[in-house]
Amino acid sequence: xxxxxxxxxxxxxxxxxxxxxxxxxxxxxxxxxxxxxxxxxxxxxxxxxxxxxxxxxxxxxxxxxxxxxxxxxxxxxxxxxxxxxxxxxxxxxxxxxxxxxxxxxxxxxxxxxxxxxxxxxxxxxxxxxxxxxxxxxxxxxxxxxxxxxxxxxxxxxxxxxxxxxxxxxxxxxxxxxxxxxxxxxxxxxxxxxxxxxxxxxxxxxxxxxxxxxxxxxxxxxxxxxxxxxxxxxxxxxxxxxxxxxxxxxxxxxxxxxxxxxxxxxxxxxxxxxxxxxxxxxxxxxxxxxxxxxxxxxxxxxxxxxxxxxxxxxxxxxxxxxxxxxxxxxxxxxxxxxxxxxxxxxxxxxxxxxxxxxxxxx
Amino acid sequence: xxxxxxxxxxxxxxxxxxxxxxxxxxxxxxxxxxxxxxxxxxxxxxxxxxxxxxxxxxxxxxxxxxxxxxxxxxxxxxxxxxxxxxxxxxxxxxxxxxxxxxxxxxxxxxxxxxxxxxxxxxxxxxxxxxxxxxxxxxxxxxxxxxxxxxxxxxxxxxxxxxxxxxxxxxxxxxxxxxxxxxxxxxxxxxxxxxxxxxxxxxxxxxxxxxxxxxxxxxxxxxxxxxxxxxxxxxxxxxxxxxxxxxxxxxxxxxxxxxxxxxxxxxxxxxxxxxxxxxxxxxxxxxxxxxxxxxxxxxxxxxxxxxxxxxxxxxxxxxxxxxxxxxxxxxxxxxxxxxxxxxxxxxxxxxxx
Numbered sequence: 001x002x003x004x005x006x007x008x009x010x011x012x013x014x015x016x017x018x019x020x021x022x023x024x025x026x027x028x029x030x031x032x033x034x035x036x037x038x039x040x041x042x043x044x045x046x047x048x049x050x051x052x053x054x055x056x057x058x059x060x061x062x063x064x065x066x067x068x069x070x071x072x073x074x075x076x077x078x079x080x081x082x083x084x085x086x087x088x089x090x091x092x093x094x095x096x097x098x099x100x101x102x103x104x105x106x107x108x109x110x111x112x113x114x115x116x117x118x119x120x121x122x123x124x125x126x127x128x129x130x131x132x133x134x135x136x137x138x139x140x141x142x143x144x145x146x147x148x149x150x151x152x153x154x155x156x157x158x159x160x161x162x163x164x165x166x167x168x169x170x171x172x173x174x175x176x177x178x179x180x181x182x183x184x185x186x187x188x189x190x191x192x193x194x195x196x197x198x199x200x201x202x203x204x205x206x207x208x209x210x211x212x213x214x215x216x217x218x219x220x221x222x223x224x225x226x227x228x229x230x231x232x233x234x235x236x237x238x239x240x241x242x243x244x245x246x247x248x249x250x251x252x253x254x255x256x257x258x259x260x261x262x263x264x265x266x267x268x269x270x271x272x273x274x275x276x277x278x279x280x281x282x283x284x285x286x287x288x289x290x291x292x293x294x295x296x297x298x299x300x301x302x303x304x305x306x307x308x309x310x311x312x313x314x315x316x317x318x319x320x321x322x323x324x325x326x327x328x329x330x331x332x333x334x335x336x337x338x339x340x341x342x343x344x345x346x347x348x349x350x351x352x353x354x355x356x357x358x359x360x361x
Numbered sequence: 362x363x364x365x366x367x368x369x370x371x372x373x374x375x376x377x378x379x380x381x382x383x384x385x386x387x388x389x390x391x392x393x394x395x396x397x398x399x400x401x402x403x404x405x406x407x408x409x410x411x412x413x414x415x416x417x418x419x420x421x422x423x424x425x426x427x428x429x430x431x432x433x434x435x436x437x438x439x440x441x442x443x444x445x446x447x448x449x450x451x452x453x454x455x456x457x458x459x460x461x462x463x464x465x466x467x468x469x470x471x472x473x474x475x476x477x478x479x480x481x482x483x484x485x486x487x488x489x490x491x492x493x494x495x496x497x498x499x500x501x502x503x504x505x506x507x508x509x510x511x512x513x514x515x516x517x518x519x520x521x522x523x524x525x526x527x528x529x530x531x532x533x534x535x536x537x538x539x540x541x542x543x544x545x546x547x548x549x550x551x552x553x554x555x556x557x558x559x560x561x562x563x564x565x566x567x568x569x570x571x572x573x574x575x576x577x578x579x580x581x582x583x584x585x586x587x588x589x590x591x592x593x594x595x596x597x598x599x600x601x602x603x604x605x606x607x608x609x610x611x612x613x614x615x616x617x618x619x620x621x622x623x624x625x626x627x628x629x630x631x632x633x634x635x636x637x638x639x640x641x642x643x644x645x646x647x648x649x650x651x652x653x654x655x656x657x658x659x660x661x662x663x664x665x666x667x668x669x670x671x672x673x674x675x676x677x678x679x680x681x682x683x684x685x686x687x688x689x690x691x692x693x694x695x696x697x698x699x700x701x702x703x704x705x706x707x708x709x710x711x712x713x
Contacts, residue, residue, distance in 0.1 A: 006371050009392040013385055023380075030378045031371055041656050042699055049663065049692035056685035064678035095693035102689060197383065205377075261399050301405055304369060304395040324420070335424030342418030349410035356403060 003031060040307055046098065047151050053102035058109060067110065074114035080107025081139065085147050101152055104143070108159075112136055130170045133163035150209045157213025165221055175238050181288060182245025184218045185295060189253045192299055215296055215308060219315045222289040242288035247281035250295045257302055268355075276348055283341065289319030368393050435484045442477045446470050458508050467509040471502040471517060492528035495521045512592035519572055519596065523565060530561045559610050559630055566603045566637060573597060577649060590651065597641065597654045605661045608634040612672050638662060652703055659695035666691060 010027050013019070061067040067076055084104035091097045115121075115132040122128055140156040140163070147153070161184065168176050191198065191211050198207055222242065251274060258270045284290040293316035300308030324334055372389055375381045381389065390396040397405065426433075426441070433441075453466035475498045482494060499521035506514045573596050611630045642658050645651045667684050674680040 003371060005393050006368055006389065009389045012392055013381075013388055016388075017385070027375055027380045030375055030380045038700070039652060039656075041653055042696060045656055045660050046692060046696060048660075049688055052667075053685045053688045056681045056688060060678055060681035060685060063681060093693065094696050095690055098689045098693050099686075102685065208373075257402070260396070261402060297409075301397060304390075304397070331424055331428040335421045335428060338417045338421030338424060340421075342414045342416070342421055345410045345414035345417065349407060349414060352403070352406060352410070 006031065043151060046101075047155070050098060050101045050105060050151065053099070054105040054109065057102060057106045061106075061110070070114045070117035073110040074118065077107045077109075077111025077114055080104070081111065081143075083107070085143070088147060088149060088152075097149065101149060104147065104152060105155070108136070108139065111139075126170050130167055133166040133170070136160070136163040144206065144210070148205065150205060153206060153209035154213045154216075157210050158217050161214070161217035161221065175241065178238060178241035178245060180221060181218060181242040181292065182248065184214050184221075185246045185249025185292070186252070188214050188218070188299060189249050189256070189295075192253065192303060193256045195303075212308070215299070215311065218292055219289070219296065219311065222292055222319070239288055240285040243281060243285050243291050246288055246291045246295055247277070250281070250291060250298070251277055253295060253298055253302075257298070272351075279344075284323070287319060287323040290316065290323060293319055369395055438480055438484070439477070442473055442480060446473045446477065449473065458510070464509045464511045464514075467505045468511060468514055468517075471505055471514060474498060474501050475521075490528070490532060492525045492532065495525035495528060499525060512589075515576070516592050516595060519569065522568065526564060526568060527561065530558070530564065534560075559607055559614075562603055562607050562610070563630070563633060566600060566607070566633065569596060569600045569603070570637065573600060577644075590653075594651065594653050597645075597651075598657050600637070601641065601654075601657050601661050604634050604637045605665060608665050609668060612668050634665065646702060650706055652699060655702065656695075656699055659691075659699070663688060663691040663695065 007028065010024055014024050061076065067073045080103050084100045084107060087096060087100035087103065091100060112132045112135065115135055116125075116128050119128075121131050137160050140159045144153050144156045147156075161180070164180060165177070168180060188211060191207065191214075195207070254273055254277060255265070255270075258267075258273060259265075263270050280294070281291055293312050296312030297309055297316065298312075300306070300310075300312055324338060329337075369390075372381075372386060372393075372395070375389075376383075376386050387396075391398070394401070430438070449466040449470035451466075453463040453470070456463035456466065458464065458467070475494075478494055478498055478501075482489060499518055502514075502518065502521075506518045573593065576593060576596070607630055611627055611634075638658055638661065642655060645654045645658070667688055670687060671680050671684055674683065
């Protein structure tokens with residue numbers, strides 16, 4: 001299985017690098033101390049359970065009238081967040097870790113709601129919400145550093161992106177909303193490109209949850225761009241700007257991939273890939289979700305992560321279905337658009353196969 | 362098996378502990394094929410472009426016929442669908458039922474059979490009961506389902522049988538449930554979930570459980586690889602959800618005006634949940650060895666216990682505080698149990 005393959009790889013590296021037996025022994029010892037792999041569904045169960053517990057705690061605080069006002073909620077929030085961090089640091093059992101996660105989420109929820117309700121900073125609702133969102137970003141960044149739980153870091157990342165979305169929407173400049181996908185796209189691609197450097201500076205316990213959090217956030221903040229929400233929520237949002245932003249991230253990712261597998265920037269293969277991508281981006285200008293999903297699938301495949309791949313594929317199906325279903329054209333035009341796109345993809349596939357067969361690229 | 366250490370995570374551990382440097386990390390990733398090489402990328406692009414291209418092309422053709430559907434003569438419609446079915450069967454014949462192409466052909470033929478029956482019903486307006494469509498569809502494709510040995514087709518078959526049962530029951534056997542049960546106003550949702558009809562739910566649980574038992578015991582290769590058990594896991598998840606619905610309906614039925622004839626009936630329904638979950642947990646812990654199904658079962662038990670305790674305690678504040686501890690406690694206990702079980706299986710398999 002995985003460990004056996006890795007042991008063989010380590011032996012190969014030992015022989016290639018002329019390393020001694022001690023090096024190999026250290027590696028094997030470190031692998032033996034590796035904590036057990038927790039499947040995704042158990043993590044999902046833990047996460048959902050934490051949210052459920054959070055809801056119960058909030059209901060308890062409200063129904064017992066311990067939290068009767070915004071001030072009380074603020075005090076409880078200020079106490080619960082550091083308390084949760086302490087509890088987690090000292091926790092030896094799963095129960096303590098779970099409970100501290102729930103306490104942290106409850107404390108944060110109370111804190112942000114309190115900031116939005118009290119008139120301490122301002123009486124204007126918009127301003128209060130913006131300040132609450134700013135606090136959410138600052139607190140979440142601090143918690144990512146000090147609260148070392150992966151699920152908590154994942155949730156904190158989503159909170160950060162969510163808060164940024166709230167701030168952008170409160171500024172009432174819809175065009176600014178499109179900067180977020182570009183920002184997230186560049187971040188996730190950079191994570192992948194500079195992975196080994198970041199891993200040595202930090203560790204994967206921080207990076208992986210951040211990566212997952214960013215990818216999930218990217219998929220969800222593009223939901224308003226589907227026709228389900230466009231008319232009601234955001235008007236004149238110029239979603240093509242999001243597509244261009246994500247498209248640039250996609251081109252950057254492709255550049256890092258072709259470089260890794262040995263092609264130069266201006267080789268025939270590279271130019272073919274970039275031009276196909278540009279055509280793809282232009283054809284889905286009003287549907288940034290499709291471009292983003294493709295970015296996520298590529299990222300998932302390049303890092304060998306099936307969860308990211310699966311997420312990308314699921315969202316690709318969703319966004320593509322929405323795009324074609326709600327396009328404001330007749331069924332006949334939709335069918336021609338689908339047929340044309342399908343044929344173009346098959347032609348690209350044929351060209352790749354033909355070039356590969358003839359030039360053995 | 363999905364509880365084995367991930368190669369990438371193992372590598373991250375080595376890097377984190379400074380056992381290897383960045384260059385060695387990259388080299389390991391290449392040797393263990395975590396990072397795809399040129400041929401992997403070519404294969405990925407080839408498959409992705411193929412499936413995306415075929416899907417969009419097929420949908421486009423479908424939309425084209427949908428656009429012109431009203432203008433087509435009824436015999437043209439039947440000939441078109443019939444030809445597509447024959448084409449799919451021909452593909453299976455030439456490719457063989459063991460190849461992916463052959464299995465795909467049978468899947469397509471099965472789906473098109475349903476479309477043919479629907480078009481027939483639409484064209485001739487026979488006034489037949491809706492359950493007949495699904496039952497007829499299931500019977501007609503049974504031989505293909507058997508031949509294909511494809512999990513997706515088995516799921517389709519079970520889905521059709523469920524729909525036939527729900528349609529038949531809701532038309533001939535049930536009385537409308539009044540009251541505030543969520544979704545009871547939506548007949549389709551009511552039919553699909555049986556949320557407000559305990560007897561229907563019991564029947565669905567029985568039918569699907571028999572299906573799951575037969576499926577588990579007729580598997581030729583006992584494999585626990587996640588990819589090959591997705592259909593069984595889907596079925597088991599549905600059974601657990603249906604059984605949980607019985608539990609929640611029993612607990613909260615008096616709130617929503619459901620009529621129970623006797624306490625015996627209440628105990629019987631509550632026992633169904635206990636017995637079904639106990640059987641699932643015992644089987645999949647000792648023999649079936651499926652961590653996912655165990656996780657879903659434990660999750661259901663957590664909700665069920667919370668619901669029972671929440672209902673039993675009158676004071677809201679006490680109830681919520683207790684529930685928070687119970688939710689965390691149960692989840693922690695079950696997570697510990699799942700990890701312990703996974704460790705035991707790993708040791709028994711000799712790979713730990």
